[in-house]
Amino acid sequence: MLDKLFRLDNKIIVITGATGLLGRKHAEAVACYGGTPILLDLSQQVIDDFANELNTKYKVDSVGFAIDITNEKAIESNAKLLMKKFGKIDGLVNNAANNPKVEDSKDVNFSRLENFPLNIWNDDISVGLTGAFLCAKHYGFAISKNSNGGSIVNISSDLGLIAPDQRLYKKEGVADNCQNVKPVTYSVVKTGLIGLTRYLATYWADKNVRCNAMCPGGVENGQPDEFMKEINAKIPMGRMARPKEYQGTLVWMLSNASSYLNGAIIPVDGGRTSW
Numbered sequence: 621m622l623d624k625l626f627r628l629d630n631k632i633i634v635i636t637g638a639t640g641l642l643g644r645k646h647a648e649a650v651a652c653y654g655g656t657p658i659l660l661d662l663s664q665q666v667i668d669d670f671a672n673e674l675n676t677k678y679k680v681d682s683v684g685f686a687i688d689i690t691n692e693k694a695i696e697s698n699a700k701l702l703m704k705k706f707g708k709i710d711g712l713v714n715n716a717a718n719n720p721k722v723e724d725s726k727d728v729n730f731s732r733l734e735n736f737p738l739n740i741w742n743d744d745i746s747v748g749l750t751g752a753f754l755c756a757k758h759y760g761f762a763i764s765k766n767s768n769g770g771s772i773v774n775i776s777s778d779l780g781l782i783a784p785d786q787r788l789y790k791k792e793g794v795a796d797n798c799q800n801v802k803p804v805t806y807s808v809v810k811t812g813l814i815g816l817t818r819y820l821a822t823y824w825a826d827k828n829v830r831c832n833a834m835c836p837g838g839v840e841n842g843q844p845d846e847f848m849k850e851i852n853a854k855i856p857m858g859r860m861a862r863p864k865e866y867q868g869t870l871v872w873m874l875s876n877a878s879s880y881l882n883g884a885i886i887p888v889d890g891g892r893t894s895w
Contacts, residue, residue, distance in 0.1 A: 625877040628655030632706045634759050636660045637716030649867035651678035659684030689751035699758040709762040710770040711874045717748040731803045748809030769828025773873045774817045776833045778889040780810030821883030830882040837889030856891030
C-alpha cells in the first residue's frame with residue numbers, strides 16, 4: 621500500500637493556467653503519477669500541443685479547453701462536460717493568475733500603488749481570486765459528489781505570507797515616482813487565496829473534500845544577476861527555486877498520501893518566510 625500512496629491513477633485533475641511556467645510542471649507531475657490532467661488556459665492550440673506531449677510521454681488521456689475562468693457560464697458548462705465524459709472530477713489546482721510586471725517609464729511607473737490603474741486591479745483580482753472562486757464553486761462541487769471526495773490545491777505564494785521586499789527592485793539614481801515595485805495585486809490575490817483555502821477546507825470536509833494551499837517562493841527564470849544576488853541573500857537555502865521543485869509537494873497534496881491534510885498553508889520557499 622505504501623508504494624501507491626502518491627499515485628494518482630484514474631484521478632481526473634483540473635489545472636488552471638496549465639500552459640504557464642508552473643502550470644506545465646503541475647500537469648507533468650500529475651501525468652507522471654498516473655493522473656489525467658485537464659488543462660485550462662486561453663490558447664486552444666497551445667493547450668492541444670501540450671496535451672499531446674503529455675499523452676505521448678506519459679500514456680495518459682489529457683485533454684484541454686480554452687476557457688476564460690472569469691466566465692462563470694463557461695466554467696459551469698465545462699464542469700458538466702467533464703462529468704459527462706469522465707463521470708467524476710477528483711482534484712482541482714487553482715494555478716491561474718495574472719502576473720503583473722513592474723514597469724519602467726520616464727515620467728511615471730504604473731506598478732506603483734499611487735499610480736496603479738483600477739482596470740488592472742480589477743483584471744488581476746478577477747483572474748486570480750474570482751477565477752479561483754468560480755472554479756471551486758463548480759469543479760469543487762463536482763468533487764464533493766465523489767464517494768471518496770478529493771483535493772483542491774490553491775497555488776498561493778510566499779508573498780501571500782510576507783510582504784514583498786520592494787528594496788529588491790530599487791535602482792540608484794531613479795526618482796521615487798519612477799522606482800519599480802512589486803504590484804499590489806499580486807500580494808492581495810495570493811493572500812486572498814489563503815483565505816479561500818481555509819473557507820473551503822471546512823465547507824466540504826464532511827464530503828472528504830480537502831483544500832490546502834501551496835505557497836511557492838520565487839522561481840529561477842532568467843532574472844538579472846544583480847536581482848538574483850540580492851534575493852538569494854534573503855533565502856536561507858541561498859537560491860531561488862527551480863521550476864520542477866514544486867512537483868513533489870503538489871503530487872503529495874493531490875494524492876492519498878495527504879489524506880488527513882486539510883486547511884494547511886504550505887510554504888515551499890527555501891526557508892524565506894522563516895526569517
